[in-house]
Amino acid sequence: MLQRSYPSFRSTLEEHGLVRVAGAHHALSGVLAQEAGFQAVWSSSFEVSASRCLPDASILSMTEYLEAAANIQKALDIPVVADCDTGYGGNYNVAHMVHEFEGAGITAVCMEDKLFPKMNSFAAGDQTLLDTLAFTRKIEVAKNAQSSDEFFVIARTEALISGQDVDQAIARCKAYALAGADAVLIHSKKSTKDQVVEFLDRWDNRAPVVIVPTTYPDWHVDDIRKAGVSAVIYANQGMRAALTALRESYRTIYADGDTTSLEPRIASVRDIFDLQRMTDWQKLDAA
Structure with a gap:
């Protein structure tokens, strides 16, 4: 009676033309997102950190983020996508991360290509990227560590966040897709969607694309769908509304x-x- 059942993120992506994902940091906010109609929940490292009044800067441990994601997932009938920052360290850490999150019932994780420890993308501070080859190795390690074909790895590039151009973002994401990433996430802190639209126009559907329109909020979901996006994450609006x-x-x-x-x-x-x-x-x- 009290057990929950939920589809994997992979099957949810296959079922919907566009998966709408809401950020959360505990089970209650996840349940409210599901109640509103979202098809998945983003266990946001920014929100989990902020709930402890700590910066989103690799301060909390993997275990603390895992506990938050697992508690959200236990309360839902929809899948959780865990924001796993840089994979919590090197390749050993990435393999351990996949074992632990998959074992807790999480069916999708996202890793970004910044150096560990990372700083939140919108904060002042070092946004240096990991070498492309080194990050592709992380992706390969993650995919080799998974035990189920349903497990889904999203490779997030911070190329645009670090000041690189769309050419470099595309080059990185091509390498990530070839390394086995199930989807790529293109992140921008510009106030318009222009960089992301250019990326999508040139991507040629090599892999599903995930976006996070935090700084360009006026892009309507219908137009996001038409642009070829597979998943859109509203990563922190819930916490910001709750704070107000x-x-x-x-x-x-x-x-x-x-x-x-x-x-x-x-x-x-x-x-x-x-x-x-x-x-x-x-x-x-x-x-």
């Missing part, structure tokens, strides 16, 4: 001295019980 709501709520309570004005604008305790599946759990004690 929490800040406003706490300030209102403190300023008003009671919660009367706030109550009509916040979820009920009953709503939380429903998300917890409280009734199902209580049936376990039924005579």
Whole structure:
């Protein structure tokens, strides 16, 4: 009764022309994303780090990110894609990462081609890339380490983030696809979609493409689909919205001295019980 079943990310990608993915950092936010209609959830290293008030800079351990992703997946009927940064180190770490995440029921992971330790893509700091050949080896190690054909490895290039051009991003992603990556993720911090559109126009469907439109939010999902994108990740909007709501709520309570004005604008305790599946759990004690 309390067991969850879910499709793999690979089968979800095959079923949908475009998979819409929402960022989360705990099971509750993942459940709300599923409730809204998203087909997958991104266990965001940025959100998991921020939930601890720590920078997204390879500070937390693989085990801590794994626990977050696994807890999200246990609560869902849709697949989790785990944001695994650089694979948590070298090739040994990548193999260990695949064993552990796959063993926890995660069917897709994403690795980026920056040096370990990495810095968040939108923060000031070193965005130096790993050598292309070295990253292709990481991809090969990851694919050789998986035990199921369903396991899905997304290779994320930070070429545009580091200041390189679309030519270099395409060259890297070609190498990653040839090394066995199941999809590539092209990341940009420009305020327009132009770099990503150029990449897509020149990619020739060598492998599925994933995008993260954090800094170019005005690209409608219908146009994203038409451009040939396979998955779109809204990586941190949920946490940003929650932060605004929490800040406003706490300030209102403190300023008003009671919660009367706030109550009509916040979820009920009953709503939380429903998300917890409280009734199902209580049936376990039924005579």
